[in-house]
Amino acid sequence: xxxxxxxxxxxxxxxxxxxxxxxxxxxxxxxxxxxxxxxxxxxxxxxxxxxxxxxxxxxxxxxxxxxxxxxxxxxxxxxxxxxxxxxxxxxxxxxxxxxxxxxxxxxxxxxxxxxxxxxxxxxxxxxxxxxxxxxxxxxxxxxxxxxxxxxxxxxxxxxxxxxxxxxxxxxxxxxxxx
Amino acid sequence: xxxxxxxxxxxxxxxxxxxxxxxxxxxxxxxxxxxxxxxxxxxxxxxxxxxxxxxxxxxxxxxxxxxxxxxxxxxxxxxxxxxxxxxxxxxxxxxxxxxxxxxxxxxxxxxxxxxxxxxxxxxxxxxxxxxxxxxxxxxxxxxxxxxxxxxxxxxxxxxx
Numbered sequence: 109x110x111x112x113x114x115x116x117x118x119x120x121x122x123x124x125x126x127x128x129x130x131x132x133x134x135x136x137x138x139x140x141x142x143x144x145x146x147x148x149x150x151x152x153x154x155x156x157x158x159x160x161x162x163x164x165x166x167x168x169x170x171x172x173x174x175x176x177x178x179x180x181x182x183x184x185x186x187x188x189x190x191x192x193x194x195x196x197x198x199x200x201x202x203x204x205x206x207x208x209x210x211x212x213x214x215x216x217x218x219x220x221x222x223x224x225x226x227x228x229x230x231x232x233x234x235x236x237x238x239x240x241x242x243x244x245x246x247x248x249x250x251x252x253x254x255x256x257x258x259x260x261x262x263x264x265x266x267x268x269x270x271x272x273x274x275x276x277x278x279x280x281x282x283x284x285x286x
Numbered sequence: 287x288x289x290x291x292x293x294x295x296x297x298x299x300x301x302x303x304x305x306x307x308x309x310x311x312x313x314x315x316x317x318x319x320x321x322x323x324x325x326x327x328x329x330x331x332x333x334x335x336x337x338x339x340x341x342x343x344x345x346x347x348x349x350x351x352x353x354x355x356x357x358x359x360x361x362x363x364x365x366x367x368x369x370x371x372x373x374x375x376x377x378x379x380x381x382x383x384x385x386x387x388x389x390x391x392x393x394x395x396x397x398x399x400x401x402x403x404x405x406x407x408x409x410x411x412x413x414x415x416x417x418x419x420x421x422x423x424x425x426x427x428x429x430x431x432x433x434x435x436x437x438x439x440x441x442x443x444x445x446x
Binding site for chain 1: 333334345346347350354373374375376377378
């Protein structure tokens with residue numbers, strides 16, 4: 109019995125090690141979205157390109173789309189933009205932009221320099237739709253199915269690996285169901 | 287040294303704007319309402335800067351969340367409705383006090399488990415030492431004799 113007790117620290121250390129190892133690689137900044145499985149919240153916001161033209165949640169109806177939340181002020185958005193161009197041009201993915209807490213002229217400068225992969229851009233200078241979606245930092249990318257229901261939320265930059273490993277399976281599943 | 291109070295007053299004035307985003311800029315009808323607001327923003331967690339509540343955080347999202355809390359309070363919402371509306375958007379994460387359910391039961395039960403485990407260990411140690419203490423004297427007669435011999439020996443090395 110005494111002999112066995114000598115192994116107690118080892119057992120404890122192993123148990124703590126296994127517990128901690130399970131946490132390695134979990135990104136604590138990636139939170140589950142409360143919006144997954146729910147429809148895109150109702151909104152009525154201007155189009156970035158056509159001031160005065162109002163857009164609402166019906167822009168997501170009919171086809172699976174990515175909703176990309178971006179702003180000219182967001183450095184990581186500059187980084188991911190070439191991948192969005194690639195997705196739109198080479199992969200034919202429908203991307204809706206949500207220009208978040210930005211100014212029109214800045215947004216246009218951004219698109220002028222890097223290109224415009226968006227089918228439509230929702231202009232949200234006050235961040236109201238972003239707030240309703242639970243956006244807490246750009247860039248964020250949502251997968252939205254043809255019924256306008258949020259399927260997935262990715263926080264951070266979209267690149268080839270994120271697309272192949274994370275977003276594409278969700279998109280395929282969403283396409284299969286509708 | 288008459289200028290010291292002036293300097294102190296100037297320093298104090300400089301120090302105050304550090305709280306520029308705090309509720310001083312939200313207007314409340316009563317003290318109780320203001321206290322309620324402070325309590326609410328103190329127990330909501332900023333999703334961006336994860337170890338701060340939205341009262342302390344300067345992140346833009348925290349400002350938006352404080353505004354939402356304020357607007358809902360002005361519209362007459364209850365605390366549960368306000369917290370619920372933020373949880374609907376940002377998830378359970380924003381609550382510093384998670385609800386007791388299947389996923390969080392270990393979290394909630396852990397303090398009790400730790401205290402109980404500690405009590406068991408203490409009880410075990412006490413029982414064991416008590417049993418040993420009553421059964422046998424600390425030293426056998428031979429050991430006692432040796433100790434006495436050692437203590438009386440001025441120079442232990444000379445024995446051998």
